[in-house]
Amino acid sequence: MKKILTLLSAVVLASCAAPSNNAKVKPYTVDTCIVTDNKLGSMGSPITKVYGNQEVKFCCKPCIAKFEKEPQRYLKKIQ
Secondary structure (H helix, E strand, O other), rough: HHHHHHHHHHHHHHHHOOOOOOOEEOOOOOOOOOOOOEOOEEEEEEEEEOOOOOOEEEEEEHHHHHHHOOOOHHHHHHO
């Protein structure tokens, strides 16, 4: 069961992370990290990723891992 959930999570994440060639990417307009709400730039250069058609910015690499475990939880903040 755990393997099935892991595989399913990977498939969902892959579909969220790959933007369509025809989709216009929505800019990330918030000046804080989507995960921690820390000011972007407070932990070094912000990290930018695109999930689906949404640009997302993080304050540090550990926040990317947290986001990728539950992307929909965090994306709700900016939708």
